[in-house]
Amino acid sequence: MGPAWLWLLGAGILPSVHCQTFPAHKGRSLGIPQAPRDQLSAPAPAYHKITPTVTNFALRLYKQLATETSGNIFFSPVSISTSLALLSLGAQADNPNQILEGLGFNLTETPEADIHRGFQSLIHTLDLPSPKLELKVGNSLFLDKQLKPQQHFLDTIRELYGAFAFSANFSDSTTTRGQINEYVRKQTYGQVTDCLQEFTQDTLMVLLNYIFFKAKWKHPFNRYQTLKQESFFVDERTSLRIPMMHQKEMHRFFYDQEMACTVLQIEYSGNALALLILPDPGKMEQVEEALQPETLKKWDQWLQPSLLDLHLPRFSISGTYNLEEILPHMGLTNIFNLEADLSGITEQLNKTISRVSHKAAVDMNVWGTRAGVASGLLSQPRALNTTSAPQARFNRPFLVLLWEVTTQSLLFLGKVVNPAAG
Structure with missing residues (x-):
């Protein structure tokens, strides 16, 4: 039997201009796990058992x-x-244990059943409808029509992960690839297109995961101040002229002298926020080395609201990775060995996973969210004291972390080196 593909997708549309006046800044905490306020006697949601591990896994994978x-x-x-x-x-x-331990779970402290219930709770909560935040998470399994999947497996993944299985003709690889690509394009509202690269005719299974995220800034940028071209220094020898978004607004931020970086939190009108980390010139590697869950908790405690003169580039970037080359460095080796046993999916599928592909895209585009723009064109920017506002100019490589606040989960993590690279 042929190999299986594991295809992991994340699609993100970050927010846009929306000229409208919002209430005064109240501030929200980062998505770092902590005891729920005023609910200490209530049982914590099941996702609290997994989100800290997912964050730790994210930072380990980023460093790799x-x-x-x-x-x-x-x-x-x-x-x-x-x-x-x-x-x-x-x-x-x-x-199973090797996969979960490779993700960073301690099975003595968190039994396997609790881990799966945690992911079930996370997916369910992220999928709850919100009037201010579009967030869609899904899993799909495509199996070759000659395979006979185990019914227990299909029932379990549907119950715990909301995953549906589809039969496909993998012998006609061109047609099947087109069908899967179209399926993903529709599920991500066109944000991820032509995602699945060529696969061989002996491929028998594709497991898909996708995330779609779209939100508006809580404190929008003034659209008339975003057309100015400014220099972005990719490195010491390379600079680009790119459009910068500009505003003077209240944000939580902090300058970490020890790590030599500026930390900025920007809120969305929905229950999500972005954490942007701007290392001092030449300090990117130092900041990357120091990225730990404890660092994020420290920043969360030290971030303070203040008026900020912010210059932030419009950017659209994506990442495509063959993780079968990367995950073994993080302890996930057995699933790529010839001895890997996936017969719990189907008895005929007893060969190794040959490809773990992941593609994620993010678009921080002024025009990305059009709802409400026309109605606010006559709004006047508030007059703010420009002399007292410290300046944060994101004109060199920086890190971006996208959090969903309710579940305290890290949806996306990345580094913007070239905002125009696509």
């Missing part, structure tokens, strides 16, 4: 990717960890 590329990085920790956890349900022998 950073050693292999000097360009843009962008991926979805929730997408990758969800798919691997789902896959562990179909693995046999010691492979």
Whole structure:
């Protein structure tokens, strides 16, 4: 039997201009796990048992990717960890434990059943409708029509991960690839197109995960101040002229002298926020090395609201990774060995996973969200005291972390080295 593909997708549309006046800034905490306020006696949601591990896995994976590329990085920790956890349900022998431990779970502290219930709770909560935040998470399994999947596996992944299985003719690889690409394009509202690259005719399974995210800024940028071209210094020798978004607004931010970086939190009108980290010139590697969950908690405690003169580039970047080359460095080795046993999915599928592909895209575009723009064209920017506002000019490579606040989960993580690279 042929190999299986594990395809992990994340699509993100970040917000746009929306000329409208909002209430005064109240501030929200980063998505760092902590005891729920005023609910200490209530049982914590099941996702609280997994989100800290997903965050830790995200930072470990980021560091591995950073050693292999000097360009843009962008991926979805929730997408990758969800798919691997789902896959562990179909693995046999010691492979389930090896996958979950590779993700960073301590099975003595968090039993396997609790982990899967945690992902079930996370997916369900992220999928709850919100009037201000578009967030869609999904899993799909495509199996060759000659395979006979285990009914117990299909029932379990549908119950825990909301995953549906589809029969496909993988012997006609061109047609099947087109069908899967079209399916993903529709599920991500056109944000991820032509995602699935060529696969061989002996491929028998594709496991998909996708995330779609779209939100508006809580404090919008003034659209008339975003057309100015400013210099962005990719490195010491390379600079670009790119459009900068500009505003003077209240944000939580902090300058970390020890790590030599500026940390900025920007809120969305929905229950999400972005954390932007701007290292001082020449300090990117130092900041990357120091990225730990404890660092994020420290910043969350030290971020303070203040008026800020902010210059932020419009950018559209994506990341595509063959993770079968990267995950073994993080302890996930057995699923790529010839001995890997995935007979829990189908008895005929007893060969290794040959490809773990992940693609994520993010678009921070002024025109990305058109709702409400026309109605606010006559709004006048508030007069603010320009002399007292410290300046944060994101004109060199910076890190971006996208959080969903309710679940305290890290949806996307990346590094913007070249905002115009696409």
